[in-house]
Amino acid sequence: xxxxxxxxxxxxxxxxxxxxxxxxxxxxxxxxxxxxxxxxxxxxxxxxxxxxxxxxxxxxxxxxxxxxxxxxxxxxxxxxxxxxxxxxxxxxxxxxxxxxxxxxxxxxxxxxxxxxxxxxxxxxxxxxxxxxxxxxxxxxxxxxxxxxxxxxxxxxxxxxxxxxxxxxxxxxxxxxxxxxxxxxxxxxxxxxxxxxxxxxxxxxxxxxxxxxxxxxxxxxxxxxxxxxxxxxxxxxxxxxxxxxxxxxxxxxxxxxxxxxxxxxxxxxxxxxxxxxxxxxxxxxxxxxxxxxxxxxxxxxxxxxxxxxxxxxxxxxxxxxxxxxxxxxxxxxxxxxxxxxxxxxxxxxxxxxxxxx
Amino acid sequence: xxxxxxxxxxxxxxxxxxxxxxxxxxxxxxxxxxxxxxxxxxxxxxxxxxxxxxxxxxxxxxxxxxxxxxxxxxxxxxxxxxxxxxxxxxxxxxxxxxxxxxxxxxxxxxxxxxxxxxxxxxxxxxxxxxxxxxxxxxxxxxxxxxxxxxxxxxxxxxxxxxxxxxxxxxxxxxxxxxxxxxxxxxxxxxxxxxxxxxxxxxxxxxxxxxxxxxxxxxxxxxxxxxxxxxxxxxxxxxxxxxxxxxxx
Numbered sequence: 002x003x004x005x006x007x008x009x010x011x012x013x014x015x016x017x018x019x020x021x022x023x024x025x026x027x028x029x030x031x032x033x034x035x036x037x038x039x040x041x042x043x044x045x046x047x048x049x050x051x052x053x054x055x056x057x058x059x060x061x062x063x064x065x066x067x068x069x070x071x072x073x074x075x076x077x078x079x080x081x082x083x084x085x086x087x088x089x090x091x092x093x094x095x096x097x098x099x100x101x102x103x104x105x106x107x108x109x110x111x112x113x114x115x116x117x118x119x120x121x122x123x124x125x126x127x128x129x130x131x132x133x134x135x136x137x138x139x140x141x142x143x144x145x146x147x148x149x150x151x152x153x154x155x156x157x158x159x160x161x162x163x164x165x166x167x168x169x170x171x172x173x174x175x176x177x178x179x180x181x182x183x184x185x186x187x188x189x190x191x192x193x194x195x196x197x198x199x200x201x202x203x204x205x206x207x208x209x210x211x212x213x214x215x216x217x218x219x220x221x222x223x224x225x226x227x228x229x230x231x232x233x234x235x236x237x238x239x240x241x242x243x244x245x246x247x248x249x250x251x252x253x254x255x256x257x258x259x260x261x262x263x264x265x266x267x268x269x270x271x272x273x274x275x276x277x278x279x280x281x282x283x284x285x286x287x288x289x290x291x292x293x294x295x296x297x298x299x300x301x302x303x304x305x306x307x308x309x310x311x312x313x314x315x316x317x318x319x320x321x322x323x324x325x326x327x328x329x330x331x332x333x334x335x336x337x338x339x340x341x342x343x344x345x346x347x348x349x350x351x352x353x354x355x356x357x
Numbered sequence: 358x359x360x361x362x363x364x365x366x367x368x369x370x371x372x373x374x375x376x377x378x379x380x381x382x383x384x385x386x387x388x389x390x391x392x393x394x395x396x397x398x399x400x401x402x403x404x405x406x407x408x409x410x411x412x413x414x415x416x417x418x419x420x421x422x423x424x425x426x427x428x429x430x431x432x433x434x435x436x437x438x439x440x441x442x443x444x445x446x447x448x449x450x451x452x453x454x455x456x457x458x459x460x461x462x463x464x465x466x467x468x469x470x471x472x473x474x475x476x477x478x479x480x481x482x483x484x485x486x487x488x489x490x491x492x493x494x495x496x497x498x499x500x501x502x503x504x505x506x507x508x509x510x511x512x513x514x515x516x517x518x519x520x521x522x523x524x525x526x527x528x529x530x531x532x533x534x535x536x537x538x539x540x541x542x543x544x545x546x547x548x549x550x551x552x553x554x555x556x557x558x559x560x561x562x563x564x565x566x567x568x569x570x571x572x573x574x575x576x577x578x579x580x581x582x583x584x585x586x587x588x589x590x591x592x593x594x595x596x597x598x599x600x601x602x603x604x605x
Binding site: 107237238245299 | 465
């Protein structure tokens with residue numbers, strides 16, 4: 002896709018039109034590629050299914066095709082009970098992390114920012130660890146992750162307001178809050194039973210989609226989708242905000258409301274990803290850069306494109322996590338292993354201020 | 358559409374910056390605001406744009422206090438051309454100019470055909486059509502300055518406020534900028550700009566205001582206001598330095 006943006010063989014005017022066409026069709030292409038990636042992901046696992054069989058199963062469920070009852074029951078178990086929750090969770094978590102990352106980068110006018118800037122992931126990790134320490138019930142772990150993720154950002158914002166409320170104090174407030182919740186996480190690990198609780202905390206912090214289920218998706222999916230939709234709608238305001246506060250205000254943008262509103266939405270989406278799948282790094286930093294290479298910096302396009310790419314990236318990473326070895330590799334490790342070389346490649350392409 | 362500051366006062370905590378400033382920006386004229394470093398020019402500009410709240414006095418646009426103007430309606434009347442800067446992300450020139458239509462189409466809506474046309478007109482007016490698909494971050498200082506002016510024009514504002522617009526421009530770029538501000542005034546826009554160069558005020562302004570010690574020291578035609586004595590007083594020049602001023 003990137004190559005077609007700058008084909009040297011084309012005359013300048015034609016190349017510009019071609020580039021424009023590629024950019025214009027990119028969201029539609031990605032909107033098609035995401036369900037295609039989901040279809041492929043539903044076939045991946047110990048019991049591989051070709052995409053045609055997954056498609057046949059979907060048609061059978063719609064009543065347009067008949068399958069033997071035994072085969073249908075097997076596919077029901079394999080696709081609906083085991084793989085679909087995992088695939089949907091990957092799509093939701095990947096898109097939420099990437100969309101939040103892109104929104105954070107615009108709000109803080111800094112392409113090196115990730116959703117963890119204000120301490121949401123540190124807070125969520127501490128909350129989940131405390132949940133495991135005091136009970137270990139999965140719901141308690143999820144609630145702890147969400148509550149302390151939000152609390153960490155709130156503390157960072159309050160500290161920043163107390164110290165003047167500028168963008169730099171907000172960053173510093175987030176650092177202080179993140180450090181505090183990292184310390185709480187360390188205390189939780191220190192107090193944890195080293196045979197059961199500590200390995201559980203450490204494993205959970207590496208990120209995984211193994212616990213994905215349709216109940217959690219039904220509860221946490223709608224607020225995450227709404228948060229992403231609202232962030233995408235704020236795209237043009239974020240463009241103005243990334244030019245500076247005074248300029249944005251003089252263009253009629255309610256700077257404070259937009260900044261804190263988008264921070265709240267991105268925090269909600271990121272904290273819920275931790276509740277669903279633990280700590281999954283690099284998606285929120287890498288994917289917005291990749292999306293910017295393809296779609297340009299305008300946030301009205303960048304945010305939805307980031308969301309689609311984030312979903313596809315995490316589907317691919319989860320596919321590898323499930324199939325590379327006999328035991329499943331924690332997803333967070335894999336996103337790091339994939340993310341680091343990919344980010345180096347993006348950096349090489351990132352001329353002219355972070356785009357190709 | 359007149360912008361009027363009346364008895365404007367402002368203080369950062371205990372430090373008084375402005376004390377009783379009266380100033381008027383009228384359509385069809387260029388007003389230059391001069392003052393030494395730290396005289397409060399930028400603060401006055403931000404107050405006139407409604408970006409800061411005064412601690413005393415008020416700013417009125419068309420006889421209505423700025424605080425009573427809805428934010429978007431104000432942006433359609435009053436535009437800000439900031440000092441040259443680098444954007445953190447490489448927006449295309451057209452995208453930057455199109456931001457000027459935000460007050461018209463709103464935050465959540467996409468630009469309409471009319472908005473795209475208004476941006477194209479502004480690009481053509483500033484001779485930027487050929488650069489429309491270039492990245493803002495790749496442009497020279499003079500080109501970036503023109504993009505920011507085009508964005509202000511796309512806003513449809515009648516009053517334009519420039520913050521030290523000649524900073525970072527070469528000599529030719531400075532003269533082109535001054536000529537452009539004159540043309541904007543001839544087209545009916547009110548233009549206010551801050552500068553450190555008395556020559557720029559002489560060359561482009563219909564009126565000059567001198568800001569010293571938080572007050573407007575003088576306000577009138579350049580020939581009357583910009584005397585050697587006034588310039589020497591404004592910038593605190595000693596006898597040696599004043600001799601250089603006379604030698605020009």
